[in-house]
Amino acid sequence: MPIATVNPTSGETLKTFDAFGAEEIERRVAAAADRFRHYRTTGFDERARLLNRAADLLEQDAPDIARTMTTEMGKPVAAARAEALKCVKAMRWYAQRAEDLLADEHPAEADVTDSGAAHARVHYRPLGVVLAVMPWNFPLWQVVRFAAPALMAGNVGLLKHASNVPQTALYLEDLFRRAGYPEGCFQTLLVGSGAIESVLRDPRVAAATLTGSEPAGRSVASIASDEVKKTVLELGGSDPYVVMPSADIERAARTAVTARVQNNGQSCIAAKRFIVHEDVYDTFAERFTAGMRDLTVGDPLDESTDVGPLSSEQGRADLEALVDDALERGATALCGGARPKEYERGWFYEPTVLAGVTDAMRIHREEAFGPVATLYRVGGPDEAVSLANDTPFGLSSNVWTRDEEDVRRFVRDLEAGGVYFNGMTASHPALPFGGVKRSGYGRELSGHGIKEFCNVTTVWHGPEPDSRTS
Template sequence: METVNPTTGEVVERYREHDEAALTERLARAWARWQDDWQHRPLGERLEVLSNTATILEKRRDELAALITIEMGKPIAAARAEVDKCALLCRHYAEHSAAYLEPERYETEAERSYVRFDPLGPIFAIMPWNFPLWQVFRFAVPNLAAGNVGLLKHASSTTGCGLAVEDVLAEAGLPEGGFTTLLIGHATAAEITGDPRVRGVTLTGSDRAGRAVASSAGKHLKKTVLELGGSDPCIVLDDADLDEAAKAAVASRYLNSGQSCINAKRIIVARDVYEDFIERFRAQVEALAVGDPTDEATDVGPLARGDLRDTVDDQVRRTLDHPDGGTLLLGGEPLDGPGFFYAPTVIRDVDAQAPAATEEVFGPVAALIDAEHDEAAVAIANSSRFGLGAAIWTTDLDRGERIAGRVESGMVFINEIVKSDPRLPFGGVKDSGYGRELAGQGLREFTNAKTVWVSAPSGAAGASVE
């Protein structure tokens, strides 16, 4: 496997996949670390590793940000922000895991009855390239706090980032086997899923990958958490502050060069303000700086791989060829020169059934759609098979919350772009997957919610009833 700099198209590094002997050793080490050590460590010791990790991330911020930019092309300012967010995540769980893992007590006729949250064991994560540190730490940190150990198959294009996570955690005091990066392909990942020592599987990726992982894990009755694709709607109501809404919609859509599951991909605007919004939105997109991601001034860098750029271009072409695919306002083509750059693109009047609306477009392409009224906006938002996040822009908060209750998504943000926050659960519905990451729910996903009933010994034994 090899990593390629998407700015230049040049190979950065080549790695040899782990052979059977290396995998056998690493799996055995992870199992032994969990079974004999990590699950039994006092919570305070586990959380100390997380605090140390935050400090090391802050110390190594520039080095790690540069690695992100080299391997997947994220603009350097955004790469540094990603490292900062990982540190914030570590500190959050260091401070709040004790409360998240506190047993839940129930009033029954028992002396005590409660649910405790015990670790499951090694958890296998299959992670993507677009947030190559954040998504790995988002998996690893809560699981390490809970007493699990981690196994990682990272995207091959960001192998260096996967190894860097392992290195940071080791430097923070996590013992060998606590977190292991496996250099493997997809076929071997299915074998890892089936290993009896692996107690759960989590994937962030496409819905196609999610179906494959769910099928493989289901054969072995393994718990899974799937954070899959999205085609998030951004609904702009007729009373919204259009300057604010347009600025936020552009920031959301072109974040990470349009390569985020929670980018605002479908911009649904009330008909009465549609033209005014387009004028503002277009001006904001025209002002974006496209170029070298190592330049501090760059807003939009390259796409992460050449094949990804080809896929985006194909989706744009098929949208414009669709009978109601809309009108191209900006961009719509790859940029000349080295690297995998695609012009920031705006298509207006996109039909809800055109490819730019029905598929997840993982690149800098905005689909603008007008809606006659609130009912139509909700119907368009819910017409997607995805249901990850949604944003609503309005000055009437009650109206916004009423609409939020009707949008089919795992998250709704009113007058804010959709984002992940360690304090709040993150995840979707429909073809965007199931389960939650972050906050207390995310920490408890891979724990055994164990019911405990305690009666005084003098009580008469009762019959067991399911």
């Protein structure tokens, strides 16, 4: 895939970039390794000063970088601004809290004594150069939620961003440079996917984090495993959105629309499978479908647009194939199911609701990355749990209920990294984020995320020699 900005609204190639050659890659890896030896010794106050400065600059830049993101990958510009400001929030959150999150831990005195120590503690040290392989769908947020905790922990970063958001990738490197970070702390690698293996195998690179597709995750995990290097993977999702009889159906249906079409439906944590109890199915389906049908599809730089184009022509083709397969096998499109007729250019697709989906259809198993929802009717909580878990993914989940027994049941039995009740899944710096099954492993954000790329070090001190026996 060429490294280029291709406007998904028009299909026009706006700017292309040459991939870095071996000499430039080596220069950047060497700079990162050299910088780590010094940066790791800086104090939390200095790291916080730098990260807060980056947050201030990003806040000022938000309108401009939002337009760049929208031009590169098609998200509505209002959502792009919100993404930039969410990054500002996360930067400031880690700048304020990292020292406490990584404070030494002290085992119980009885356990220390039992170990034979005079005193002992657990200390967190940075690992080193971390390679981040990041996707295009949240081109700022996905990077910052790795970079902010990694830099505050004393690591340095190398970013291999998606090839269709090169200007956003270069902006991030420039942002940290303008904030005053020393050369080598955070660098962008303008390279294709074929260059990842050699960088990851380089002994100067300590670990890797990847957000992206399952095949990409398998590849990075395999290489890292061969090199015995730590990885964190956040892969695909096919999140269930369960609606039980006690739910506030009006709110559930209204929120469901946003949960499905956020980021033009191109989000791993977007609700995708809507599992509705038969007692409220008809009411929910009617209101949800009406909400999806009423969305404004159009130019993502227009402030009134709800849903812009998909990020690429191939992405739209993949989504169309899933919908067409479902329709051919008996599903019904309650709305949508095709390209908007008014858009001959660009990679638009109508907000779509499919009913009558069965396990014979590809969309039942595969992630639909676009504004397409699947509706299921179930008879009770047992069937809802079984259907919700009937997927290879386990990123997050949403449940609408006011019944405490339902709450206990779904927390216990849903196979997912998160269970969100009476609301939609959203990432927040204070809450751990990640999945199970083929959605990956490890966690981002919160104290769990900052510790992922730390050396958890046991510091043990033996008792002083008894002077009477020495």
